[in-house]
Amino acid sequence: MTQPLYTIDAILAATGGTSALDPATPINSITIDSREIGPDALFVAIKGDRFDGHDFVETALNNGAVAALVNRGHGDRRVVVSDALEGLRAIGRAARDRSRAIVVGVTGSVGKTTTKEAIRVVFEAAGETHASIKSFNNHWGVPLMLARFPERAQFGVFEMGMSAPDEIRPLAQLVRPHIAVITTIAPAHLESFGSLDGIARAKAEIFAGLEPGGTAVLNADHQQLAVLLDEASAAGVGRIVTYGEASGADWRILNIEIAADKYFATIDHDGERHALVLNVPGRHMVANATAALAVSYLAGIESDVALRALAGFGAQAGRGQRLRLGSGDRVLLLTDESYNANTASMNAALEVFAAQTAPGGRKVVILGDMLELGEQSASLHASLAPAVTATGADRIYLIGPGMAALADAVGAGRVAAHTQTAAEMAEIVLNDLAYGDAVMVKGSNGVGLAGIVDKIRNQFGNN
Structure with a gap:
C-alpha cells in the first residue's frame, strides 16, 4: 500500500x-x-x-x-x-523537515520560472522530483508547493518571487535550499527598490535560508554580480558557482550558434567542454539551461544525463512558447510571451523574434506595458525602440499608458494601434491578423495579454 x-x-x-x-x-x-x-x-x-x-x-x-x-x-x-495560512506554512515546514531530498531554490528578475523548469527536467531524468508549478512563488504559493512535497522525492525545486523587500527571506527560510540560484538582476518591480542594487540585495535574501554548506549559483552576465557576491559573503555562503558568457564564469557559455530554431553552445567547466543543444530559441534560454547544468553537477547527476534531458526541454505557455496555428498552407505562427515583462526579458524576446521569418505574411508584435517600473518607466519603455525596430515588424501594436513612450520613440506613424487596455486591442488585432503572419505577444501579466493569446488561438487554431 x-x-x-x-x-x-x-x-x-x-x-x-x-x-x-x-x-x-x-x-x-x-x-x-x-x-x-x-x-x-x-x-x-x-x-x-x-x-x-x-x-x-x-x-x-x-x-x-x-x-x-x-x-x-x-x-x-x-x-x-x-x-489557516500559518497552518499551511506549518505543513510545508513539516514536509521540509522530513525530506531527505536535494533541494534547490530559484529566484531572479528574469528567467526564474524557465530555469526552475530546466532544473526540473534534468532532475526528473535522474530520480523522483517535486517542483513548483506555474509561478507559485509567493507567500502562499511557496508553502503550498512545500506542503505537497512527497517524503519519497529525491529532488525538490522551488521558485521564489518578490515585489518588495523582505519577501524572499521568509520563503527561503521555509524552503531551506541546498543550492540557491539567482538567474539575473533586471529592472522588475523597480518602484519598490529604487535601484538595481536594491533589487539585487532583495534577491540575495535567498541566502538567508541556504542550508549550512550550501552553494550559491549566480548568473555572471549582469552589472550587479559584485553586489550578490558581497551579500553571499556577508551571509556566510561557503561555496559560490557562477555561470554565463562572462570571462571567468565557472560554467562559461561559448560559441552559441543557431540553426533551424535550435541553439547550440559549448559550455566550459574546469577545462571540460560540454555540447549543449536546445530545441527552444534564445540566448537567454542557453543561460537558463546552463544554470540547470551547473545545478545538476552539484547534485551529482552525470553531465550526459543532464544534456540529454535539456535537449528535450521546451518553452512554457506565456514564456516563449511557439504555436503553429492552422494547417497546410494556412498557418499563423504565434510566440506567446504574455506572462511577464521587464527590459531584459523584452529585449531577449525581441532578439529571438528578429530571427524569425513569417511563413508567408507579415511580422507582428503586440507589446503591453512593463509594470512597476516607477519613475524610470517612460525611459525604460522608450529604450525598447531599437530592439522593436530590429525585429523588422510590419505591424506594431502597443497596449497600456507606459507604451506611449515607446510609441514616441519608434515614431507614431509606425504604430498600427495603441490602446490603454488589452480588451480594447483584442478586436483590432483579430480583425487585422491573417494566416501567414508571425506574431509575438509580450507584456507584464497584469496587462492581461493572455486573453489576446487565447483569442488568437481560438480564431486561427482551426481552419
Missing part, C-alpha cells in the same frame, strides 16, 4: 490544530482552490486579496475534499487552527 502524503494525525501534529476526524484518515493532495480537488484532498481556506477561502469550504467538501483546514467554523470534517 502506498504511503499517504499525510494523515490527519500528521496534519494535527504539524499545525497544532484540532479535529473530530479519524487520525488515520489519509491526505494525498492539498489545495487552496475549491474547484481543483484532488484525491483525498485537504482544502486550506486561506484569505487572499480578493477571496476568503472560508466562503468556499462547503463547496470544497461537496466537491470531494476529505477535510478543510480553517480558522473558523464547525463541523466534523474540519481541522481548526488559529490561522
Whole structure:
C-alpha cells in the first residue's frame, strides 16, 4: 500500500490544530482552490486579496475534499487552527523537515520560472522530483508547493518571487535550499527598490535560508554580480558557482550558434567542454539551461544525463512558447510571451523574434506595458525602440499608458494601434491578423495579454 502524503494525525501534529476526524484518515493532495480537488484532498481556506477561502469550504467538501483546514467554523470534517495560512506554512515546514531530498531554490528578475523548469527536467531524468508549478512563488504559493512535497522525492525545486523587500527571506527560510540560484538582476518591480542594487540585495535574501554548506549559483552576465557576491559573503555562503558568457564564469557559455530554431553552445567547466543543444530559441534560454547544468553537477547527476534531458526541454505557455496555428498552407505562427515583462526579458524576446521569418505574411508584435517600473518607466519603455525596430515588424501594436513612450520613440506613424487596455486591442488585432503572419505577444501579466493569446488561438487554431 502506498504511503499517504499525510494523515490527519500528521496534519494535527504539524499545525497544532484540532479535529473530530479519524487520525488515520489519509491526505494525498492539498489545495487552496475549491474547484481543483484532488484525491483525498485537504482544502486550506486561506484569505487572499480578493477571496476568503472560508466562503468556499462547503463547496470544497461537496466537491470531494476529505477535510478543510480553517480558522473558523464547525463541523466534523474540519481541522481548526488559529490561522489557516500559518497552518499551511506549518505543513510545508513539516514536509521540509522530513525530506531527505536535494533541494534547490530559484529566484531572479528574469528567467526564474524557465530555469526552475530546466532544473526540473534534468532532475526528473535522474530520480523522483517535486517542483513548483506555474509561478507559485509567493507567500502562499511557496508553502503550498512545500506542503505537497512527497517524503519519497529525491529532488525538490522551488521558485521564489518578490515585489518588495523582505519577501524572499521568509520563503527561503521555509524552503531551506541546498543550492540557491539567482538567474539575473533586471529592472522588475523597480518602484519598490529604487535601484538595481536594491533589487539585487532583495534577491540575495535567498541566502538567508541556504542550508549550512550550501552553494550559491549566480548568473555572471549582469552589472550587479559584485553586489550578490558581497551579500553571499556577508551571509556566510561557503561555496559560490557562477555561470554565463562572462570571462571567468565557472560554467562559461561559448560559441552559441543557431540553426533551424535550435541553439547550440559549448559550455566550459574546469577545462571540460560540454555540447549543449536546445530545441527552444534564445540566448537567454542557453543561460537558463546552463544554470540547470551547473545545478545538476552539484547534485551529482552525470553531465550526459543532464544534456540529454535539456535537449528535450521546451518553452512554457506565456514564456516563449511557439504555436503553429492552422494547417497546410494556412498557418499563423504565434510566440506567446504574455506572462511577464521587464527590459531584459523584452529585449531577449525581441532578439529571438528578429530571427524569425513569417511563413508567408507579415511580422507582428503586440507589446503591453512593463509594470512597476516607477519613475524610470517612460525611459525604460522608450529604450525598447531599437530592439522593436530590429525585429523588422510590419505591424506594431502597443497596449497600456507606459507604451506611449515607446510609441514616441519608434515614431507614431509606425504604430498600427495603441490602446490603454488589452480588451480594447483584442478586436483590432483579430480583425487585422491573417494566416501567414508571425506574431509575438509580450507584456507584464497584469496587462492581461493572455486573453489576446487565447483569442488568437481560438480564431486561427482551426481552419
